[in-house]
Amino acid sequence: MEVNETKLKIPYAFWILLLCGAMLFYADVFQIQLYPPNEILLRNNNSNKNYLAGFVINTPGCRIPDMNPFSDGVKKYIKEPTPSNCNNGIPPLFESNDTSLYLLNSSLASYNIIDVNDLKCCYRTIWRKEPKEGEYDNKMEYSTNCYDFSESVDIREEFVKVICVHDNRTIYKDMFSFVPVKHFSKGTVDDTGLMNILVIGLDSVSRLNLHRQMPKTVDYLKQIGVVEMLGYNKVGDNTFPNLIPVLTGMSEEELTKSCWPSSKHYFDNCSFVWKEYKKKNYVTVYGEDSSWMGLFNYQRRGFRKQTVDYAYNYFNRWSENEIGNSHEINVEECEGGRLIYIDLLEYVKKIQRTMERNKLPYFGFFWSSSLSHDYLNKPKLGDEAYKTFFKTIKEEGYLKNTLLIFMSDHGIRWGGIRQTFQGMMEERLPFVMMVLPDGFENQYQRAYHNLKRNTRRLTSPFDLHETLVDLINPSDMKDEYLEGVDQSRGVSFFRQISKDRTCEDVGISSHWCTCQQSVEIENNASVVIESALFAVDDMNNRLKGYAQCATLTLDAVLNTRLMTHGSAIRGKNKIQDYIITLRTLPGEGIFEVTVRKLEKLKKFAVMGTVSRLNLYGKQSSCITDFHLKLYCYCKSLVGA
CATH class of the missing domain: 3.10.450.10 (Nuclear Transport Factor 2; Chain: A,)
Known part of the structure; x- marks a missing residue:
């Protein structure tokens, strides 16, 4: 039978309409602006890259401008920071690895030691003392004995203090942290299908200031496939109201009504997300530096019972009290001869190595303020260290089965830049970046697709909480669960966030909203x-x-x-x-x-x-x- 070919021809206009529809769909899914309004070409004086002044978020519910990190309005506040001078330049006498202390022979001259046999050292064990009702959670105890050692010694305890005497005079004090496998976690975990969760936080760093001050770190994370949430908007003033939603899914007001009536009460009854991970036999870790002003301890009582398996924050409090130095506004930058933020990163690596050796899945939440809390430009000093940290844990395989979240709570809250319009906006827009485990994109294709689309949506700490909840049981992230637009206040990054979403919809007050x-x-x-x-x-x-x-x-x-x-x-x-x-x-x-x-x-x-x-x-x-x-x-x- 002959076919009349003229009847099968499709009009040219149809193909044009189909192509336009596809382009609009693609632009909607990935939030790409085909024609951003009011385009202004700006010059980045630092890298000579061109910036297009459109919107990083451009949805019916929210428009957030795409600001140049090096705009004329903020350039005058960008300066070279002054490096810290730990211990007036005197280096540590001892260092630690995963299981032992060892002498640094290169440091002997700094302590006027000619014959190492004249050096007498010992260590005491330190541990947290549970506070009595009404006491603050900052108590510690020392072992009665100080255990002698010479040039090296194996350590089985979690925290120790080292004291060295030379010529009948105490010449050296230092504090060290370790990660011994504890009896309540060893051999109890079935890690089938579980992934580690590692959260690394930097206090008071906006998304733009991260790019501005730590370009090496950002570039390396891009190389390993980082996903950046461009519309992450804070919900409160300082750290507490912005991290409590991440860790509990509640606002500060809701936390007060639910489990923490006032600052005179402890946090033990509150539902922190790590408790849910613990139910899945995860090892739980919480660590922060500058912990005197930490999340649970600044003008607050803390906990009666230790809330996680490993708690570096207590060690940090004691070490800063004993050997903290190079004080700047609110923080001690150093403990003895070591930078405090570096010590925290080294502890994270000890956690990872210990958990990997013992096949223990872990949830780790680490927060650093000593580098970035008080100065706009100080994060630049940590750029190389953070890049090296991420590069090391990637190349040594510790991210293979680990979901990494690198984040902040808000931008810098004071100083000259804060009185500019851009500084005001930056303060409300902290950074959140995610590096996914190997194979995640293929195993959870719909979740990954939603995540990429949500990088161009308005998001908040409530959403990050729901993301952490989803990761407790990643096998539940099936297509039927991920389909449909979720209109809740908190929506996992792996689900579909509405493009009509407004600040009011998600509990961001007008004062903090950047969509206006x-x-x-x-x-x-x-x-x-x-x-x-x-x-x-x-x-x-x-x-x-x-x-x-x-x-x-x-x-x-x-x-x-x-x-x-x-x-x-x-x-x-x-x-x-x-x-x-x-x-x-x-x-x-x-x-x-x-x-x-x-x-x-x-x-x-x-x-x-x-x-x-x-x-x-x-x-x-x-x-x-x-x-x-x-x-x-x-x-x-x-x-x-």
């Missing part, structure tokens, strides 16, 4: 002055009942932006918030506050919390409430 559009307006506008006065009154109301704190007055409005949630800056019936930077007296505190004008009620409302942009130091030493320290200026200092 804004214009700078005059500081002396009547509505601005009214809003600023209202904000100062609000701070004074928070301080009621604290007679030791002075009443604050408005000194000056430094900057004002009108923020809107709608598609137009001054559209009809749009919500309008004023984000105001102001200075108060006494104390010259600089604050950033979002005030919403409620037109119908002819009233104002402070949205979220008030940010402190300069350091308060000892100005608020007369109170202990960690929320109110930002605002209080002690009366005892007035006129001093």
